Amino acid sequence: MKKRRTAVPVATIWSAPESIRSIDQAAFREHPDMTEWLDQMSRDETIALCREKRIQTQVLFGEEIIIDSVKGAWAKVCLPSQATFKDPRGYPGWMPLNQSVSSEITENKKKIMVQSKYASFYTLTQRKRFDLSFSVCLPLIEDAQSFVKVDSPIGPGLLKKQDVLMPDQQHRQSGEEIVNNAVRFLELPYLWAGMSAYGFDCSGFSYTLLRAGGYLIPRDADDQALCGRAIPIEAALPGDLLFFAYENGKGAVHHVGIYYGNGRMIHSPTPGTIVSITELKGTKYERELCAVRRYWTG
Secondary structure, three states: OEEEEEOOOEEEEEOOHHHOOHHHHHHHOOOOOHHHHHHHOOHHHHHHHHHOOOEEEEEEOOOEEEEEEEEOOEEEEEEOOOOEOOEOOOEEEEEEHHHEEOOOOOOOOOEEEEOOOEEEEEOOOOOEEEEEEOOOEEEEEEEOOOEEEEOOOOOOEEEEHHHEEOHHHOOOOOHHHHHHHHHOOOOOEOOOOOEEOOEEOHHHHHHHHHHHOOOOOOOOHHHHOOOOEEOOHHHOOOOOEEEEEHHHHOOOEEEEEEEEEOOEEEEOOOOOOEOEEEEOOOOHHHHHEEEEEEOOOO
16 A cells, blocks of 8 residues: 555546546546546536546545555555545545655645635746646645745645635634635536536535535535534524435435525536525425534534
């Protein structure tokens, strides 16, 4: 078992090496381009990622990866930051080995968090390398006037100070603050297994917004529904997670949203849709609502 770190802005975790299609090359190559990948897929090809269960999750720049085995250009991995019943060590799947590196990145330093939807990562000579997604966290080396110097798996780099939250600006958010952050992603297209500002699935959206708020929760909706503090449905507050199950709320959990208030939720619904605010009353969501969980304490 070896540990490495993600060396690209967003690495996609596949169900198997055979899951990749010709249309997915932009996500598979050594320097993936999420915008190119998503823009060139048709609506049906995007939906097929879900229908055919081709991908499992995604992992952001700098995060730790456990390498179980290597098969040619592929690595079988687990993600310690994404808890799941599938593997006690973290979310499992396959990724291109060259999208990760061995890294001695310092863990005990205070970290900045990317607060902008996208933040350009620069070399120390201020040459742009690529864009990082919202919620990426990296160890802080130095605080300058307009830039911050950070450590990373590919070496030190720079981020514009306006794009990040400094360590002393971070706190455990209230439910209202979580909702306010979520609203920034309205109309973002759904992406099956998505975990970045390029696209979320339902539980990737709740996971990322809670993590950005200071709370590390399980990756998938069914696992999220088993943790946190159980709240009576009638006592839900903004920032709580709402869970929905088949068979009018009595079957398996299949969806999660963030309670917005006034009988509405903000969520990334299904393939082919966008992040939106939805009223529950009179919809299938009212019939399928099965649990409310509160993770926030701020």
